[in-house]
Amino acid sequence: MTKPVRKMLLAVALAALVASAANAQRTVNLVGWAIGPDDPAIHRAENLEAAVERMNADLEARGADYRVAIETDFETVSWDDYRRRILLGFESGQAPDIVISSHIDIATWADAGYIAPLDQYIEQYDAFDDIADSLWSFVTYKGQVWGIPLNPEARPFYYNKKLLGELGWSDDEIAALPERILSGEFTWQDVLDVAEQAVQAGVVQEGYGYWHRPVNGPDFWHTYYAFGGRLQDPQTGQLVFTRDAALGIFTLYRDMVERGVLSRDLINMPWNDWHRAVTDGQVLFNSAGTWTWAQWAVEFGMGFDAVEETFGFALQPAAEPGGRPVTLSQPLAHMLFAGSENLDVAAELLSYVASPELDVRALESAHLPILETTRALPEFVEDEFLSQVVYMLDYTTAQPIHAGFGRYSDIFFRALSAVEAGQVSPEEGVEIVVDELRRALGDDVIIE
C-alpha cells in the first residue's frame, strides 16, 4: 500500500470516527404534564417546550453529548380527573418526568415517595435564586423543598361597577370601594346589606347578589381566615379547625341565602353557567381568582376592555369593622417524578423555565410572575390589572400542606353546602364538621 493511499485511508477512518461520535449524541426524552384548567394558561406547557430549545442551544455550545426532547400534555379537565391520572401514573411507574400541579399536592405525594426533593438542584442552579422568597414556603414540606413555584395568584373580591352605578353609587364611591375594603371599613356585613338592597331595588334578581365558587375549592378558606380561622398549627404541623370561624362563615352564607342575596342553588352549578351569568352582568359581587380576569376576557368573549369597564376588584373583605381583609394563593409547582430516569436533566430544564422571558407569560392567564426580575419588566409594570393586584400578596393566606387536608376540605364543603341548602343550621353544621373531622382524622386535627 503506497503512502498516499495509507494516508487517505487514515483520513477516512478519522472522519468516520468523528461522524460516529457525532451520531452517538443521545437524546434524553422527557414528558411533562400541565393543567389549566383554563385555556389561557397553556403557557405552562409551552414554556417547557421553549425551555428545551434554550437548553439544547446551551448544550450544543458547551459540547454536551446529549440533547433534550420533551413531550407535553396540557389538560383542561377537572383537577379531580387530572390528579387521578397522575396518581395512576405514579403507581404504574409511567408518570411524566415533570408534573405541574397544586402546591398542596406535595404532602400526599412526598409522603408516598412519588416526588423527589429538589434542595440540591436549587443550590446548584442560580436561576432559582431570582424566585421571590415568599414563594418557597408554599413548596416546603417537612424541611425540604419539593417543587419549583409557578403562577401564583391572588383571589380577589370582584364587584360589577355598572350594577353598583345602577344602584345609585357615584363613580367616586365605586372607585373608593377597594380602599374601604383594605381599611377594614367595608366588611362582609356590608356586602350582605348592599347586595340585599340591589335585590330589593331590582338591580339584580333574587339570589344574584353575591356568588362564591360553585364547587369545592380553596376560595372558602380566605373567608374562613377572615373570620379568624386557623387551618394548621405551625408548631406541630397538625390541622386545626376553629369553631367560631366556621360558625362565622356558615352564618354569613345562611343569612345571604335567607335574605335573597345568595342563590341556594349555587352549589354544584356548572362552572360555565356561573361564568356566563357573571359575564352577562347578572351578579353584583363575586369571589374568584385573578386568572378569571383573563378567562372572562378570552374564554367568555368579553375582551379585556369590557372586563375592565365592568368589573372592579378588591381584597376579600374583613369579617368585622377594622378587621384584616385577606386573599388566598394556591401557587402551582413543577414537581419531579421520583421514579424518573432523567431527574438531573429534568431539574436542569426547570432552571431554564425560571427565566424572565418565559415567566412573563404568566400575564397571559392573569397570574403573577415568580421572578423578582420579571416583576420589574415593563410588561408587568404596564399591566394595569396585575400590577394593581400584586399588593394583595401582602394579605395572602395559604392552604396547609398536609396529607389529611383533602378529607378535611371535603367534610367542610359538604357541611357548607348543607347549611346553604337549609338542611341544617349553621350551629349544627359546625358540630357535624367537628364530629366528622374527629372520625376521619383523629389526632391529626386540633379542634379549637
Added chain:
Amino acid sequence: MTSGRLVRPGAGTRTGARRAGSHLRTPALFLLPAFVVIAVFFVLPAVLTVYLSLTDLSARTLTNPTFVGTANYEYILSSRWTPIVIRNTVLYVALTLAFNVLMGLGLAISMSLLPDRVGNGLRLLWLLPRITSPVIYVLIWQALLAPAPYGLVAGLLGTQRSVINAYPWPAVILANGIIGASLGMLIFTAAIRSIPRDLFHASAVDGATTWQTVRRVVLPLLRWPIMFVTAYQTLSLLASFEYILLLTNGGPGFYNTTVWSLWAYQEAFQSYVGNVEFGLGAAMAAVLVVVGIVASLVYLRVFRFDELLSRPKVEIN
C-alpha cells in the same frame, strides 16, 4: 329428548360410568368459557375487593398498604350518613326500576299495537339516549334544566331556580329511567312478537277487548322477560351512579341524592386535593357485592326461577 338418551344406556355398569364421564366432557367444554369469564371478571375482582377493604390503601399508602382488619367496615357503620345513603339507594333503585319496567312495558305494548313502520321508528327514537355518550346525554339534561333564562324547563315551570337543584330526585330518576326503559322496551317487544298469533285470534274470537287481551294473554306470557328485566335492572341500578354523579354529584346539601355506589366512588376516588381512599371505597363496594348477591337470590325465589328451568309438563313434538 336427547338429554335423556345421553345417560340412560348402561347406567350403573363400569362401562356406563366411563361413558357417563366422557359424556360430561362436552357440557364441561361448553361451560368452560362462561366459567372462566365469571371467575376472572366476577369472582376474582370480588375477592380482591374484599382483600383491599381490609387494608388502609390510599393515595399515601399505595406502595405500602397495611392490614387494618374490619376498621373500614366499622368506619362505614359509625357514619351518620349511612342510613341516609341506604334510604337514598332504596328510593333510587325502587323508583327508577318501577319507571324502567312500567315504561318499557307500556312502550312495548303500545308500539306493538301500531303499524310496524311507525312502531319501529318510535323504538329507534327511544334508543337514541342509550347510544348517546353519558356525558353528552347529561349535558343535554343540564342545558334543559339550567336556571332561567338559560334553561327551557325552568322557563316552562315559571321558576328562576335550577330545576336540578329544585327537583333533584325527579331529574335523576327521569334521566336514568328514559335510558333504562329502552332495554325493557326491546326485550318485551321481542317477547310479544314471539307470542303465537293464534292466541290473539282466539281472544278476538272470544270478544276480548284490547285491554283484556293485554291483561289476560300478553302479560302472563311476559312473566319471564319481566323477571329478567327487573332482576337485571335492579343489579345494574345498584351499581350505577354515573348519571347522578354528573347531574347532582350526590347533592344538593348533605348526601341528598347520594346512593351507595356514588358514595363509594366519592370516598375511593373523588377528593379536591387528590387524597383518595381505596381501602374504604373497596369496603363500600364489598357491601354492594353482598347486597347484589342477596337481591339476586331473592328474585330467583320470588319469580320461581326454578320453574323456568324445569322440564315442561307438556311436550310438543
